[in-house]
Amino acid sequence: MQANQHIRPKFSVAELYLKYGMFFILLILVVFSAIVSPSFLSVRNITNIIQSMSIVALAAFGETMVLILGKIDLSVGSVMALCGCITCTVVSQTQSVLLGVVVGLIVGAVCGLINGFVISHFEIPAFIITLATMQIARGVVLLFTNAVPVSGMGDGFRQLGQGELFGFLPMPVLIMLICFALCWVLLNRTRFGRYIYACGGNESAAIASGIHAHRVVTVTYLLMGVLTGMSGIVLMSYINSGQPAGATNYEMDAITAAVVGGTSLSGGLGTIQGTLVGCLIVGVLDNIMNLKGVSSYWQQIVRGLIIALAVILDIKSKSLVQRRKK
Numbered sequence: 001m002q003a004n005q006h007i008r009p010k011f012s013v014a015e016l017y018l019k020y021g022m023f024f025i026l027l028i029l030v031v032f033s034a035i036v037s038p039s040f041l042s043v044r045n046i047t048n049i050i051q052s053m054s055i056v057a058l059a060a061f062g063e064t065m066v067l068i069l070g071k072i073d074l075s076v077g078s079v080m081a082l083c084g085c086i087t088c089t090v091v092s093q094t095q096s097v098l099l100g101v102v103v104g105l106i107v108g109a110v111c112g113l114i115n116g117f118v119i120s121h122f123e124i125p126a127f128i129i130t131l132a133t134m135q136i137a138r139g140v141v142l143l144f145t146n147a148v149p150v151s152g153m154g155d156g157f158r159q160l161g162q163g164e165l166f167g168f169l170p171m172p173v174l175i176m177l178i179c180f181a182l183c184w185v186l187l188n189r190t191r192f193g194r195y196i197y198a199c200g201g202n203e204s205a206a207i208a209s210g211i212h213a214h215r216v217v218t219v220t221y222l223l224m225g226v227l228t229g230m231s232g233i234v235l236m237s238y239i240n241s242g243q244p245a246g247a248t249n250y251e252m253d254a255i256t257a258a259v260v261g262g263t264s265l266s267g268g269l270g271t272i273q274g275t276l277v278g279c280l281i282v283g284v285l286d287n288i289m290n291l292k293g294v295s296s297y298w299q300q301i302v303r304g305l306i307i308a309l310a311v312i313l314d315i316k317s318k319s320l321v322q323r324r325k326k
Contacts, residue, residue, distance in 0.1 A: 021313070022261055022277045029281060033288040040288060047170065053283035054176035055235050057276060059250060060257040061183045062112075062227035064275045065220050067258055068187075069200045070267025071119065071126035073224055075111065076251035078137035080232030081244055083108045085141050087233045088150040088157070088242030097156045105229045111137060112225020116218035134251070141244045150242030161238030172234050179227060184272045186223075196220060201268030256303060257282050260310045282306070 033040045059076050066073050087104030091097055111133065118129050163171040187193035195216045198206040207213050231250070236242050261278025263270030285306070289299050 022274060022281065026277055026281050026284070029284050029288075033284055033291075037288060037291045040291060045287065045291075049280075049283045049287050051170050051172050051238070052286075053279045054170070054172040055231055055238065056250065056253045056257060056283070057176050057279040058179055058231035058234065059228050060254040060261075060275050060279055061179055061272055062224035063251075063254040064258045064261075064263050064270050064272060065183070065187065065196060066126075066224050067200075067255075067263045067265060068196050068267060068270045069217060069220055070203070071217065071221075072130065072255070072265075073115065073221070073228075074127065074130040074251050075115065075133035075137055076228050076231075076254050077247040077249055078134045078141070079108060079111045079225065079228045080235060080247035080250055082111070082137045082141040082144075082232070083229035084232035084236035084246065085145050085150055085242040085244050088153055088236050089145070091154070091157045092150060092152040095154060095156075097153075097160070100153075100157065101160075101233055104233045105226055108225040108227075108229020108232070109222055110225065112221040112223065112228070113218065115225070116221025119221065120214040120217040145242065145244040147244055149244070151240075153237075153240070153242075157237055158240045159237075161234050161236070162240070172238060175230065175234060179230065180272060180276060183227075187272060192216070192219070197268060199267075252303070253282065256307055259307055259314075262314065264314060265311060 039045055059080065063073055063076065083104040086107050087100040089100075090103045091100035094100070115126075115130055115133055118124055119126050160171055160175075165171060165174055187196065195206070195211050198209070198211055199213050199216050203213050206216075232247060235247060239246070257278040258270065258275045259265060259278070260281050261271070261274035261276070263275060263278075282303075285302070286299065289302065294302075
């Protein structure tokens with residue numbers, strides 16, 4: 001055998017999992033769900049899964065970008081409720097859906113801007129400031145609405161969450177697909193997207209190379225706020241009511257979807273398409289547990305185990321790949 005002959009690399013289960021593991025998990029979960037529940041594959045049930053998943057996905061896309069930075073946002077649920085209720089209030093008083101949506105998105109952008117500015121310029125851990133924002137936003141929406149649900153938005157607003165395009169494509173799914181495309185382009189085809197990965201991978205090296213890390217963090221959180229605001233607006237439209245106590249624990253849904261989809265909690269790694277698959281996995285799992293009548297207490301336990309398992313598999317797989325490359 002010649003010394004310069006190329007040696008074929010050995011098969012690596014770790015590399016296979018990192019690239020395609022989430023797709024295998026989704027396929028196995030769908031097959032299992034179809035077997036244990038005949039009603040799982042019904043058109044109505046699949047539509048419900050996709051609609052509910054699309055609302056979570058909007059917030060999860062923003063959470064993915066923040067996690068790639070090596071940060072986190074715990075204020076998602078509260079900001080969703082704030083943006084959604086303010087939108088409902090504006091629409092109910094003006095009967096202008098466009099104005100309500102614009103105001104709601106601006107509120108979300110302001111919340112994200114505040115988070116990003118404080119985190120980047122005062123060097124406060126993201127966990128702490130977004131935890132504070134979570135409490136503040138929830139208090140503001142309860143104060144703003146007097147803890148009373150907002151109603152009277154009309155049929156136009158309800159179409160955002162319940163309408164269909166061409167008679168088969170739910171509006172929440174259409175909105176989610178548009179946001180998915182925009183986020184994918186941002187992360188994969190723009191300089192700013194490369195800056196997000198660079199800052200998450202090694203912020204000191206990114207700064208040394210001339211990247212304004214503070215600006216990247218601030219703008220990323222602003223985008224997070226906009227996506228969270230859209231998620232809250234679609235959610236309130238879907239239930240056709242501005243619920244000041246709504247969207248509880250949606251931050252955990254968004255984080256779970258991103259982590260299950262392969263986004264690293266330590267920063268620098270993650271994809272929007274992975275998060276979309278993660279949303280589908282979580283949505284299918286929640287749906288089959290509901291169909292089988294699993295207690296909500298057990299569902300919380302399962303969710304926690306999923307996050308722990310996803311992180312363990314991610315760390316172990318990356319460790320094996322790095323060892324193999326040495």
